[in-house]
Amino acid sequence: MVDNRFAMPTVLIVDDHPSFRASARRLLEEEGYEVVGEAADGTDALRAARELAPDIILLDVRLPDLDGFAVSRRITGPGCAGNLTPDVILISSREVDEWGGAATEVGARGFIPKAKLSRRTMEELLT
Amino acid sequence: MSLARRPLWVLGAAGLLVAAIETPLIATADFAPDRELWIVLNWVIGVGFVLVGIYAWMRRPENLIGALMVATGFAWFISVLGHTEPAPFFTVGALFDSLFVGVAIHLFLSFPSGRLESKLDRWLVGGVYAAVTVGFIPYIVFWDPATMGCAGCPDNVLLITADASATETAGDVLAVVGVALLLATFARLVGKWRASTALQRRAITPVYAAGGALMLLLATLLVLELAGSPHGVIEDVFYATMIPFGLVPYLFLAGLARAQMLRGGAVGELVASLGHTLAASELRDALARALRDPSLELAYWLPESEQYVDSKGRRVELPGSGSGRAASPVSLEGRPVAAIVHDPLVLDDPDLVDAVGAAAALALETGRLDAELRARVEELRESRARLLAVGLAERRRMERNLHDGAQQRLVSLALDLRLARASLREDPERAEDLLDGVGEELSRALEELRELARGLHPAVLTDRGLEQAVKTLATRAPLPVDVDTRIGEVPEAVELAAYFVVSEALTNVAKYAAANRATVRVGRDDGSVLVEVSDDGVGGADPAHGSGLRGLGDRVSALGGKLEVDSRTGTGTTVKASIPCE
Numbered sequence: 001m002v003d004n005r006f007a008m009p010t011v012l013i014v015d016d017h018p019s020f021r022a023s024a025r026r027l028l029e030e031e032g033y034e035v036v037g038e039a040a041d042g043t044d045a046l047r048a049a050r051e052l053a054p055d056i057i058l059l060d061v062r063l064p065d066l067d068g069f070a071v072s073r074r075i076t077g078p079g080c081a082g083n084l085t086p087d088v089i090l091i092s093s094r095e096v097d098e099w100g101g102a103a104t105e106v107g108a109r110g111f112i113p114k115a116k117l118s119r120r121t122m123e124e125l126l127t
Numbered sequence: 128m129s130l131a132r133r134p135l136w137v138l139g140a141a142g143l144l145v146a147a148i149e150t151p152l153i154a155t156a157d158f159a160p161d162r163e164l165w166i167v168l169n170w171v172i173g174v175g176f177v178l179v180g181i182y183a184w185m186r187r188p189e190n191l192i193g194a195l196m197v198a199t200g201f202a203w204f205i206s207v208l209g210h211t212e213p214a215p216f217f218t219v220g221a222l223f224d225s226l227f228v229g230v231a232i233h234l235f236l237s238f239p240s241g242r243l244e245s246k247l248d249r250w251l252v253g254g255v256y257a258a259v260t261v262g263f264i265p266y267i268v269f270w271d272p273a274t275m276g277c278a279g280c281p282d283n284v285l286l287i288t289a290d291a292s293a294t295e296t297a298g299d300v301l302a303v304v305g306v307a308l309l310l311a312t313f314a315r316l317v318g319k320w321r322a323s324t325a326l327q328r329r330a331i332t333p334v335y336a337a338g339g340a341l342m343l344l345l346a347t348l349l350v351l352e353l354a355g356s357p358h359g360v361i362e363d364v365f366y367a368t369m370i371p372f373g374l375v376p377y378l379f380l381a382g383l384a385r386a387q388m389l390r391g392g393a394v395g396e397l398v399a400s401l402g403h404t405l406a407a408s409e410l411r412d413a414l415a416r417a418l419r420d421p422s423l424e425l426a427y428w429l430p431e432s433e434q435y436v437d438s439k440g441r442r443v444e445l446p447g448s449g450s451g452r453a454a455s456p457v458s459l460e461g462r463p464v465a466a467i468v469h470d471p472l473v474l475d476d477p478d479l480v481d482a483v484g485a486a487a488a489l490a491l492e493t494g495r496l497d498a499e500l501r502a503r504v505e506e507l508r509e510s511r512a513r514l515l516a517v518g519l520a521e522r523r524r525m526e527r528n529l530h531d532g533a534q535q536r537l538v539s540l541a542l543d544l545r546l547a548r549a550s551l552r553e554d555p556e557r558a559e560d561l562l563d564g565v566g567e568e569l570s571r572a573l574e575e576l577r578e579l580a581r582g583l584h585p586a587v588l589t590d591r592g593l594e595q596a597v598k599t600l601a602t603r604a605p606l607p608v609d610v611d612t613r614i615g616e617v618p619e620a621v622e623l624a625a626y627f628v629v630s631e632a633l634t635n636v637a638k639y640a641a642a643n644r645a646t647v648r649v650g651r652d653d654g655s656v657l658v659e660v661s662d663d664g665v666g667g668a669d670p671a672h673g674s675g676l677r678g679l680g681d682r683v684s685a686l687g688g689k690l691e692v693d694s695r696t697g698t699g700t701t702v703k704a705s706i707p708c709e
Contacts, residue, residue, distance in 0.1 A: 017531070017535040017539075019535060019536060019539045019568070020535055020538055020539050020542075022539070023538075023539040023542040023543050023546075024542060026542075026543070026546055027542045027543075027545065027546050030546055030549065030550075062530070093530065093534045093535065093538050114538040114541075114542075115537075115538050115541040115542070117542060118545065
C-alpha cells in the first residue's frame with residue numbers, strides 16, 4: 001500500500017512502446033508520482049525492479065521476451081525484492097474482461113487498461 | 128521380322144534339301160552300320176533342330192537361340208557326311224564329327240537368353256569350338272580308315288601319312304580334353320540351374336536336363352573309348368546319347384507351347400476379372416497374377432504434370448537401369464496410360480507383358496483417371512492447408528501491427544488528451560503543446576490504419592480497377608518500373624490475385640534483386656489473365672524457400688492458375704502467373 005503523505009510514491013514503467021512510456025510518464029508525474037525508471041522488456045524489468053526498488057510497477061502484459069504474467073510472478077515471488085515487495089499493476093491496451101482474474105493469480109494487485117491509466121484508477125486498486 | 132522371314136524360310140528349305148540329299152547317300156553307303164537308323168536320326172535330329180530353330184528365330188529375332196539351333200542342325204548334317212560313300216564327304220564328316228556337340232554346348236550355355244553371360248562360359252565355348260575343329264586336324268592327317276579297323280571305308284582324302292600310334296595318341300588327347308570340357312559344361316549347367324529363380328526354372332529345366340544328360344553320356348562314351356572298351360558297348364552308349372540330344376528341339380517347342388497355354392490362361396483370367404469394376408488394389412493383384420509377379424506395382428501417367436503417380440496420387444519414379452526392377456509402359460489409343468513396374472524376369476516373355484498390358488489398358492485408364500483425381504485432391508488439400516496457414520499468419524501479423532501501431536498511438540493519445548484537459552485551465556500553453564502532439568500522433572495512427580487496410584484489400588483496386596492499381600504499385604516502387612497493362616474487366620478474385628502477384632513480386636525486387644529496372648506486364652490470353660514481373664537484377668530467387676512466393680503460388684493455384692518463377696543466378700528474375708478467367 002502506498003503512503004503518499006511523506007513522499008511521492010515511486011513508479012517503474014515497463015512497456016515496449018516508447019510513445020506509451022512517454023505519455024504515461026507525463027501523466028503520472030503530473031499526478032504526483034515519481035517515475036524512477038522505464039524498462040522495455042521483461043528482463044530489463046526484473047533488473048530495474050531489483051535495482052530501483054520502486055513502490056509500484058506498471059507492467060505491460062505483452063512484452064517482447066517474457067510476458068507480463070511471468071514477470072509479475074517473479075517480482076512478487078520470494079527472493080526478488082526482499083521484504084520490500086512492490087505493488088505490481090498489470091496494464092494492457094485490452095479491456096479488463098479479456099484477461100479475467102489472471103492478474104491476481106500472478107501476484108499483481110490488479111489490471112488497468114492503458115487508456116484508463118490515472119492516479120484514481122491506480123489508487124482504487126491499491127487501497 | 129518380316130525382312131528376316133524370307134531368308135529364314137530359305138534356310139529351312141536348305142535344311143530339308145540337305146536331309147533329302149543325304150538320305151540316299153546314307154542308304155547306299157555299304158560300309159556304314161545301322162543305315163536305316165541313321166536316316167531316321169538325320170531327319171528327326173538334323174531337320175528337327177533346323178525347323179524348330181527357324182521358328183524360334185522368327186519368334187524372337189533378337190535372341191540367338193534360334194540361330195544356334197539351326198547351326199546345330201547343320202553341324203549335325205555335316206557330321207552325318209561321315210556315313211556317306213564319296214571320299215571327300217566322308218572325310219569332311221570325319222573331320223567335323225563332333226562339331227554339332229560344340230554348337231550344342233554353345234546353345235545350352237546360352238539358353239535361354241541367347242547370350243553367354245559369363246567369361247567362364249565364353250572361354251568354355253571357345254575351348255569346345257577349338258577342340259571340335261582344329262583339335263581334329265592332328266587326328267585326321269594320320270588316320271587311315273583301312274588300317275584302323277574299317278576295311279570297307281572310303282579313303283581319307285586329308286591323310287598325309289598313315290600312322291596308327293599317332294592316330295591313337297591324337298584320339299586319346301582329344302578324348303581327355305573332351306571329357307574335361309563336357310564335365311565343365313555339365314557343372315556350369317548345374318550351377319546356372321541352381322542360380323535361376325523359380326520363374327526361370329519353369330522355362331529352362333527340360334532343356335537343361337537334356338543338355339546335362341547329353342554331357343554325362345558323351346563323357347562316359349569318351350572314357351569308355353579311352354579304356355578300350357568293346358566296340359558294341361561304345362556303340363550302345365553313343366545311340367543312348369542321341370536320345371537327350373534329339374529331344375532338345377522338341378522339348379524347346381513343348382516349353383513354348385506350355386508358356387503360350389499359360390499365357391492364354393493368364394490373359395483369359397485377367398480379361399474375366401476385368402469384366403467387373405476393380406478397385407485399384409484388385410487391378411494390381413489381377414495383373415500380378417497374370418504376370419506371375421507378386422512384387423508388381425502400377426504407376427499411372429499424369430500428362431498435365433508429366434509425372435507418374437501411384438494409385439493414391441502420390442508421385443513415384445520409374446525404376447532406372449540397374450535398379451533390379453523393370454517398367455513396361457502401357458498405352459491406350461497411342462496415349463501413355465500407365466507403367467507396369469515388375470521383376471525384369473517377366474520380360475523373358477515380352478508377348479505376355481504386351482498381351483496383359485493390352486487387355487488391361489482400359490482398366491488402367493480408369494485407374495489413371497482415379498489416380499489423377501486423387502493427385503488433384505492431394506494437391507488441393509496441401510494448397511488449402513498452406514492457404515489456411517498463410518491466412519492465420521496474416522491475421523497474426525495484422526493483429527500485431529494493429530496492437531503495436533495504431534492501438535498504442537491511440538492509447539497514448541487518450542492519456543495525452545486527459546493530461547491536456549487537466550492542464551487546460553492552469554497551464555493553457557502546455558495544453559496547447561500537448562494537443563499539437565495529439566494532432567501529429569493522430570495523423571500517424573491514421574496512416575498506419577490506411578496501410579493496414581490496403582494489406583487487407585487495396586482500396587485502389589475497388590475504386591479504380593487493376594490497371595490503375597498496378598500503376599500505383601509501380602510508382603510506389605523504389606526503382607523505375609515499366610508498366611504495360613491491357614486487361615479490361617475481370618472477376619474480383621482474379622483481379623486481387625493478379626494485384627498481389629505484382630505487389631509481392633515488386634516488393635521482392637526492391638528487397639532482394641539489386642535491380643536497376645523492372646517491367647510489369649498484365650494482359651489476357653486465351654481465357655487467362657497473364658501477369659509477368661521481370662527485373663534485371665541478380666536472380667537466384669527460389670520459390671521453394673520463402674513463404675512469399677509460395678503463398679502467391681497457392682493464391683494463384685486456388686483459382687486454378689499457375690505461378691512460374693525463372694530466376695537463374697545473374698539473369699534477373701521473371702515471375703509469371705497465369706490465372707484462368709473465362
